Amino acid sequence: MARATNPNELTDVSEAQIAVHWREEEYEQPSEKFKAQANMRDPRVFDRFTTDKFPDCFKEYAAMLTWFEPYKTVLDTSDAPFWKWFVGGKINASYNCVDRHLDKYRSKAAFIFVPEPESEPDVVITYQELYDRVNEMAALLKGLGLKTGDRVTLHMPMIPELPITMLACARLGVIHSQVFGGFSGQACGSRIHDSRSRVLITTDGYWRNGTLVDHKANADIAVRTAKELGQDVDNVLIWQRYPGKYSAKTPLVAGRDVIINDLLKQYKGKKVEPVALPGEAPLFLMYSSGTTGKPKGVQHGVGGYLAYVTATSKWILDIHPDDVYWCMADIGWITGHSYIVYGPLANAATSVMYEGVPTFPDAGRPWRIAERLGVNIFHTAPTAIRMLRKLGPEEPRKYKYHFKSMTTVGEPIEPEAWRWYFDEVGKREAAITDTWWMTETGGFLGTTVPAIHPMKPGSCGPAAPGIHIVIYDETGKEVGKGSGRAGNICIRNPWPGIMQTIWGDRDRYVKTYFGKYNKNPRSKDWRDWPFMCGDGAVQAADGYYRILGRVDDVINVAGHRLGTKEIESACLTVPEIAEAAVVPVQDELKGRVPEVYIALKPGVKASQDVIDRVIKANEEVIGKIARPKHVYIVPDMPKTRSGKIMRRVLASISNRRDVGDVTTLANPDVVEQIRTMVQGKDPVATKGELPEDIAKFGQVE
Ligand code: WTA
16 A cells, blocks of 8 residues: 655555556457357457547447438537537437337337236337337326426336336437436435426336335425425326336325326327437436535436447447347446447347346346346346355356346456356356446446457456547556556547536536546647546556546445445434544445444434434435445544544454554544454454555545
8 A cells, every 4th residue: 555655644646556466367258159240340440439530430320320410510629528429410319219110120129127026927018119108208298398408307216117208208308317216215306406307207116125115205205305405396297016006105295296107098199209409418317426425417418428328239238139138237327328228229129127136036036037038138237246146156057048248337346256257147158348437428438349359357348449548647647558557547538428517517527527637628629638537447468457446435335326425414414423434345245335433422422323323314315225334433533633534544444454554643542442343352454455446535525
C-alpha cells in the first residue's frame, strides 16, 4: 500500500500508481463452431473504428436502425461535452424495437416470461402481441394527457408489463424513469421529485423468493415522499400481476389510483403513430449513485443510445433473430434497459424474462429454464454465478441445455468463479464475454468481441470497436500497458451510447466525468474531453484491462451501485446518531457489502435497539440491498487533526487488514478500541494489500 509522504495525511497523491500484481491467467479460445456463426468475426473491424475515422465510423451503427428522416450530422460538439449524436434525423425507439419487425417476425416470440412460481405457465408474447399491447398502453398514456418530453416514473418488477410500458412511453417520446423494483418507496419518491414526474406506474404485486410482495404499499410511500419534497403525483397507474384480480392488500386511493388493466379496456385495438423524434431527444432517465448523497438522473438519448445498444447486442452479445437469449439482470438497472429491452428487441431477438430469484426454489432453476426454452445465449452477473456455484456446483451437469455464448457484467469476476462459469455452466463450449461498462455509458466499453479475441479470466478484454480507452494517473499522465500500475480508466472519445447529461444538473455532469482531466473547458474538440468512468483499472501487456472497482465512494453490492453518502444519510435519520461512516467489506458472494460505524450523541446509551433502527432506516430510505452486514457503535470515529473521518482506517479494520501508521490521527487510541470490537482481542489482520477500490476509499471529498 502507498505510504504517506506528508506526515499530516494518511493519503498519498500517487495512490493511483500503486502496483497491482496478479497472476496472469491462461487464455481460452472461442470454439470454431461459435466463430463460424458469429455476427462479427472480421478482426479488421477495428480498422474501421480507429480515432482518425471518428466520428463517422459510427454511421455503421446508425445504419442498423430505421430512421424516419436521415440525420445530417453524426456528432455535434458545439455544446461540448454535451454530445449530440445523429442530429437532424428523426427516429422512434418503439418503432425500431417493435413495428419494423412485424413483416418478418410477426409470430415470433419477442418475450418469453417465466413466472417465479414453477407451477405457473410461461407467457409468450409475439412481436404482433407486443405491437398491440404497446399501442394500447401508449393510447392510454396519451389519453391521460402525457406527451413528448414529459417524465413518468416507473417502479416495476420483472413482468412483461414493464417493457411494454417503457416502449409505450418511447412511442410517445415520454421520458421514462424506471426505478429498480427492489428500491424502497422513499427512494422511488425522491426520484419522482428529482425528475418532476406527475405519474407513477407500478404493479400490485410480484413474486420474490416464494412471497407475493405487496408492491402497491411502496407507491403510497413514494407519493408521500415526493409530496414532502414538493412534487405532486396526479395518478398512480397500477398493473395487476394477475389480470382481473387485485393482488395487493393496500387499498386504492380514490381519484388517484387507476388499475391499468381496467382502463385499458377503453383502448382495445387502438393504435398510436410512433412520434418522429429528433435523434438527440431524451429516451429515458436512470438514477445512479455517485459520490454525493443525491443519486444522478443519467439521461440517455434516442438515436445515439439505441444505435449503440443495437450494434453491441449484435456484435458482442451475438444475438441473431433465431437465438433464444436470456439476460438474468433486472430491467430496473441499466443492463436490463440496454440488454433485455432496447438492444435485443432492435435485433428482433427472442428474449427470456424471469420474474424471480435465480436460486428459487433451488439452484437448478436457471438450468431447467434454459433446457426447457432452448436458451443458447446466457447473460448474468458474478454474484449470481457465485451464488449458483455455492448452492449447486454440479447442477448444470444435470440439464441438457447448450449455450453458444455467455456474458458476465456488473462486477469484477475472480478467475475461480470465471472458471466454474466456463467449465460447468458453459460446459467448455460457450464463449464468455466479460463486459465492463456503466449506467452512464449506455452499453459495453471494455470487452472482447467474442469471435475475434481469446478470453482471459478476470479481465474484461480490450475494448468494443470505437472505444479508445486510456488510463491516467492522478496527475493526468498516461499509465502504460504492462506497467503493472493502476489508474483512473477513461475513454478518450465520445461514443453514441454515452449519457447526454445529468437530469437538471449540467454542472455536476461536467464536473463528475470531465472535471479531472479536461484542461480547456471552452474546447469544442472532443479530444480535450476524456470521459472519466469512476473505476480503477490496470492494463496488462497484452492490452487487456482488469477492472479494480469504483474509486468514487460507491460500493458495488452484488453488482448494484450504492453511494456511501446515501447510506450514511439514511443512518443519520435515526435521531440518536451523531456520526455515521460506511465502508465496503469484501464478501464471498456479493463482492462488496456495506458495514456501518456509528457514534452516538452525548448521553445516548448504546443498544441493540439503535442498531436495529439503523438497519431499518437503510431498508426504508434505500431498500433491502442497502442492509449493512454489521453495525458497530464506536466511542468515536478515527479522525485526522482537521476532523475528517478516516474511513480507510475503518475499512482496513472491517477487511481484517493492517491499519498501518495511525499515530498522526487526532485520536489514535480509538483505532485499537474499534479494532478489538470488530476483530476481537488478538489481531487478525493480514499485511496483504487491500483491493484498489477499498484502498482508495474515502478519498473523494
Ligand atoms: C462495475 C452496470 C468489473 C464497475 C453495467 C462499474 C464491472 C460499475 C463490470 C457500474 C465488469 C460493471 N467488470 N466491474 N465486467 N461491469 N462493473 O452503473 O465498477 O450499475 O463502474 O452499470 O459496475 O455499475 P452500473
